[in-house]
Amino acid sequence: MFTMHGTTMIFMVIMPFGATFFNFLVPLMIGARDVAFPRLNAFSYWTFLFGALLMHAGFLIGQVPDAGWFSYANLTAAPFSEGKGLDFWALSLQVLGIASLAAGFNFVVTIINMRAPGMSMMRMPVFIWMTLVTSILLVLAFPIITVALIELTADRQFGANFFNTAAGGDPILWQHLFWLFGHPEVYILILPAMGVVSEIIPTFSRKPLFGYPVIVFSGIVIAIMSWAVWSHHMFTVGLGAIANSVFTITTMLIAVPTGVKIFNWIATMWNGSIDLKTPMLMAIGFVALFIVGGLSGVSHAVSPSDFQQQDTYYIVAHIHYVLFGGAIFGIFAGIYYWYPKITGKMYNEMLGKVHFWLMFVGMNLTFFPMHYAGLNGMPRRIYTYAEGFGWEGMNLLATIGYFVIVISLLIFIHNFFRSIKKGAEAGHDPWDAPTLEWSISSPPPVYNFAEVPVVRGQDAYWITKREAAARGETVPAEPHVDPSTIHMPSPSYWPLITSFGVVWIAGGLLIDVGWDYIRFPISFVGGLITIIGVIGWSNEPAAEEHHEAAEQH
Numbered sequence: 001m002f003t004m005h006g007t008t009m010i011f012m013v014i015m016p017f018g019a020t021f022f023n024f025l026v027p028l029m030i031g032a033r034d035v036a037f038p039r040l041n042a043f044s045y046w047t048f049l050f051g052a053l054l055m056h057a058g059f060l061i062g063q064v065p066d067a068g069w070f071s072y073a074n075l076t077a078a079p080f081s082e083g084k085g086l087d088f089w090a091l092s093l094q095v096l097g098i099a100s101l102a103a104g105f106n107f108v109v110t111i112i113n114m115r116a117p118g119m120s121m122m123r124m125p126v127f128i129w130m131t132l133v134t135s136i137l138l139v140l141a142f143p144i145i146t147v148a149l150i151e152l153t154a155d156r157q158f159g160a161n162f163f164n165t166a167a168g169g170d171p172i173l174w175q176h177l178f179w180l181f182g183h184p185e186v187y188i189l190i191l192p193a194m195g196v197v198s199e200i201i202p203t204f205s206r207k208p209l210f211g212y213p214v215i216v217f218s219g220i221v222i223a224i225m226s227w228a229v230w231s232h233h234m235f236t237v238g239l240g241a242i243a244n245s246v247f248t249i250t251t252m253l254i255a256v257p258t259g260v261k262i263f264n265w266i267a268t269m270w271n272g273s274i275d276l277k278t279p280m281l282m283a284i285g286f287v288a289l290f291i292v293g294g295l296s297g298v299s300h301a302v303s304p305s306d307f308q309q310q311d312t313y314y315i316v317a318h319i320h321y322v323l324f325g326g327a328i329f330g331i332f333a334g335i336y337y338w339y340p341k342i343t344g345k346m347y348n349e350m351l352g353k354v355h356f357w358l359m360f361v362g363m364n365l366t367f368f369p370m371h372y373a374g375l376n377g378m379p380r381r382i383y384t385y386a387e388g389f390g391w392e393g394m395n396l397l398a399t400i401g402y403f404v405i406v407i408s409l410l411i412f413i414h415n416f417f418r419s420i421k422k423g424a425e426a427g428h429d430p431w432d433a434p435t436l437e438w439s440i441s442s443p444p445p446v447y448n449f450a451e452v453p454v455v456r457g458q459d460a461y462w463i464t465k466r467e468a469a470a471r472g473e474t475v476p477a478e479p480h481v482d483p484s485t486i487h488m489p490s491p492s493y494w495p496l497i498t499s500f501g502v503v504w505i506a507g508g509l510l511i512d513v514g515w516d517y518i519r520f521p522i523s524f525v526g527g528l529i530t531i532i533g534v535i536g537w538s539n540e541p542a543a544e545e546h547h548e549a550a551e552q553h
Helices: 002-030 038-060 085-113 126-158 171-205 212-228 230-234 241-269 278-301 303-309 313-343 349-375 392-422 460-470 494-508 516-539 548-552
Strands: none
Touching: 002 038, 002 085, 002 126, 002 171, 002 313, 038 085, 038 494, 085 126, 085 494, 126 171, 126 212, 171 212, 171 230, 171 241, 171 278, 171 313, 212 241, 230 241, 241 278, 241 303, 278 303, 278 313, 278 349, 303 349, 313 349, 313 392, 349 392, 494 516
């Protein structure tokens, strides 16, 4: 449960939530009609879905990973982890990695090549900048864990010895490879939320983002520095005083660009005309909780004190303040903010605020006591403990807080689905927002923009609305046109077939019928399906022949 919880929340909840916003909003915010490679996007989605299903299929046959979400060697060696659980973990993560890489390349090319006329790099919304930075990190980080997972699979399936000390392997190699991926990964999880918050705070403060170039630069600096801090996860491994000192310093330095962003968000709100709607509450909650999580992170950075905190609940408290208080609150802020754009309906504002306050209180009630339990010596990944350690009270508080979080999420789910059916019509621009996606109808037409907009500055839609107001006019939503007159990519089955082949390759290696060599032919069939899918995909025209109406147009 510990292993699957960590793996699922990171790779199958927060990452795809980020990708959800990327998919829906990147073309809308840069004034494009679609992403650069729509079929690659479809391939990414199906591959993600199949990888997630494969990972959880282990539950159906009682073969589930059990080495913790970062799966340290030598716990992952065949003698210490029997069954197929860790093979499910390693191979499913490979499939999920393929999905992430496909999406990452797609968004990099989309953002660099497909911006509307006039949208220079320094006129892009911060969310688009953070998407670009995140996508570049994805493309560079996932190959590292790919190598580590290939080595783990080779050890477990084919008797290799990458992490077997008895045969000259090195279990510390796994830790380096995993965390060299893992630390950029945590910024892959948090930068999209930072981008969301950077869109919401200006809109509800009624003023432009304070220090836009500095926020953009801070995001880039975080991405670059994220490659230089991975061994702070390994302070107790015995790397020596020099390595520990270097990573202490780099870890403290990476707090600086994050702190810069926080002061910019506060300065944006300063003297603003603040409207505390649910998205703004979630964004402010993000900032507050991320400060707490960031400060406990700085306390980990001090390698001597990290010896005391290592593998205790203090670490659990830290990761949940930055990933629940940070990423999840940022994701909910985005869901509430863009809900009217995606659905065309308004959610119930009262229920939204009840959700926020219950989740905010429940989150602090759940995770704040873990700091104390951890410093009192409670190790992580235990499901029971003897009496007399003084941990009972903290754990009781955490359990109560957890039920408060569950109630808040039930309220959110009710609000979400009820508002789709019964919510008031939202209109195209309910928040008086500054970015291009609010200039078109809600929900957007399939082609996004009938006429590709021309951008004349930062906060492009505010400029348009200000000029119209000066003339005593209002700006209506862009009118709809006949979709057949606009060149759009056609749907395709080939990405689905290719994805199915990819997951079959991984699934074939998991089949165990007693005769070892049956796995390879089954895997090989998956490879054939993948090749057929790629060939079909390559020979399919990008768009069907235009209708006569389009040709006349």
